[in-house]
Amino acid sequence: MLIQILTLFPQMFTGVLESSILKRAQEQNLVKFELINFRDFATDKHHMVDDTPYGGGSGMVLKPEPIFRALQYAHQQNRQQTERGKAKVILLTPQGKVFKQEIARELATAEGLIMICGHYEGFDERIRSWVDLELSIGDYVLTGGEPAAMVVSDAVVRLIPGVLGSSESAQHDSFSEYLLDFPQYTRPVEFEGMRVPDILLSGHHAMIEAWRREQALIRTAKRRPDLLENAPMSEEDLKILKAIGELNNG
Numbered sequence: 001m002l003i004q005i006l007t008l009f010p011q012m013f014t015g016v017l018e019s020s021i022l023k024r025a026q027e028q029n030l031v032k033f034e035l036i037n038f039r040d041f042a043t044d045k046h047h048m049v050d051d052t053p054y055g056g057g058s059g060m061v062l063k064p065e066p067i068f069r070a071l072q073y074a075h076q077q078n079r080q081q082t083e084r085g086k087a088k089v090i091l092l093t094p095q096g097k098v099f100k101q102e103i104a105r106e107l108a109t110a111e112g113l114i115m116i117c118g119h120y121e122g123f124d125e126r127i128r129s130w131v132d133l134e135l136s137i138g139d140y141v142l143t144g145g146e147p148a149a150m151v152v153s154d155a156v157v158r159l160i161p162g163v164l165g166s167s168e169s170a171q172h173d174s175f176s177e178y179l180l181d182f183p184q185y186t187r188p189v190e191f192e193g194m195r196v197p198d199i200l201l202s203g204h205h206a207m208i209e210a211w212r213r214e215q216a217l218i219r220t221a222k223r224r225p226d227l228l229e230n231a232p233m234s235e236e237d238l239k240i241l242k243a244i245g246e247l248n249n250g
Contacts (some may be wrong), residue, residue: 001029002081002112003161004074005149007051008068008119010035012146022154025163033153034077041069050120059121067127069117078112087112088132090152092145093123096134103135107152108159115152117145161216178231180220182212214240221245 005013016022017033025031039047043065050060071089079085088110097103107113116123116131128134138150158164185196199211217237220227221244228241 001110002034002087003031003153004034004036004077004087004112004114005117006012006036006038006070006115007117007146007149008037008039009144009146010037013150021158021163025157025160027046028162030160030162031157032081033084036070036074038066041073042064049111053152061121062118062123062127064124064126068130069132071114074114082111086113087114089116089130091116091128091131091134092148093118093134094136094141096136099135099137104155105159107156114154115149117149119144155228179216180224182215182219213237217241217246
């Protein structure tokens with residue numbers, strides 16, 4: 001997969017793209033990143049990418065021309081480096097759809113991604129006509145779209161087959177089935193008076209899996225009950241949730 005990021009601050013991505021999972025995915029040739037400074041596509045002598053808004057108001061607005069030219073370049077590069085040459089263009093904006101795990105799964109199957117990082121007070125509305133998807137990573141305001149692009153990149157890349165050491169790792173992550181992850185433990189068995197649950201030391205894999213499922217349900221019901229509306233449930237899951245509800249109401 002080719003991920004291209006249109007940004008005014010490519011230096012912000014240096015540590016993120018050269019560390020951990022994202023670095024390993026690039027070394028394995030499973031993903032390639034290209035940072036595109038759309039200031040380079042401004043044609044005036046001062047390389048201006050923003051201007052005052054029509055109608056008045058505070059702040060500056062990103063101009064359409066540099067981003068349009070940068071997108072043309074990105075699409076050309078994508079056609080040269082990928083099989084189908086069709087990348088999905090994403091605008092990172094507080095007005096976008098909230099980014100969730102199911103969106104990450106969908107994007108992980110794309111031929112390529114082009115993400116536009118906004119700045120200043122917003123962008124010329126005409127930029128939206130070149131975008132396939134608008135995404136927000138939460139109900140808060142960032143200085144620019146760069147941190148959001150990092151979040152989306154990390155969440156998507158780890159779902160690409162072969163990136164994680166085990167194909168099961170992503171399947172058991174929080175939100176993979178609309179459930180939070182179950183509690184995890186490692187050595188030592190006991191620390192500061194806190195002991196690893198005996199079930200995890202039993203070696204009985206079926207019982208361990210049942211315990212983990214129960215704990216994931218309990219944790220989700222307590223911390224993010226809204227997720228349960230979309231979670232696939234077995235009869236046993238429903239019994240556990242009913243017991244949790246009775247316990248809480250009692």
